[in-house]
Amino acid sequence: DVKVTQSSRYLVKRTGEKVFLECVQDMDHENMFWYRQDPGLGLRLIYFSYDVKMKEKGDIPEGYSVSREKKERFSLILESASTNQTSMYLCASSLGGPLHFGNGTRLTVT
Amino acid sequence: KNEVEQSPQNLTAQEGEFITINCSYSVGISALHWLQQHPGGGIVSLFMLSSGKKKHGRLIATINIQEKHSSLHITASHPRDSAVYICAVRPYTGNQFYFGTGTSLTVIP
Secondary structure (H helix, E strand, C coil): CCCEEECCCEEEECCCCCEEECEEECCCCCEEEEEEEECCCEEEEEEEEEECCEEEECCCCCCEEEEEEECCEEEEEECCCCHHHCEEEEEEEECCCCCEECCCEEEEEC | CCCEEEECCEEEEECCCCEEEEEEECCCEEEEEEEEECCCCCEEEEEEECCEEEEECCEEEEEECCCCEEEEEECCCCHHHCEEEEEEEEECCCCCCEECCCEEEEEEC
């Protein structure tokens, strides 16, 4: 069974801090995604990656960057956290079939 | 512009009722997914469809490619079915998915 693991379930950070959200999948999936989920807005794509060192912007990349140095790991970086980045962040992976999601990281920026 | 529309947004049902959630989309797709998210929980994939109908236990998903429409049915609903159900489509081109905003289902005992 595919396992997608996000490093933290809850995070509280201060405005201006650099924040790293880590995601690891164990099934050799090529495609990995970072979404944020906000009430009434559903899932919105921040970035995705279809191979090591490859990345593409999603719908809302501003204020975020990503890193994919190894196939199993996809990191989301908030360069300078702001209060409007308070949200639930979900990582997912896929091999062209079903999406497999991590449990999410609820980030609060104060 | 939202490529995926779900209805209803919220749904309350009595235990045992038959439930239908609808999804319409506007792009050509290679597959449609139904996802389930329990409160505070992660998202799990229920079905992936490209045609016809699939059944798993009390859940049935159908898709009409010509009409760009899918339905998720729950027979003999139970309080443990209370969750948000999300429709997602994968367009023919690209690796992205488009998501509906979800249907929040509450089943009352």
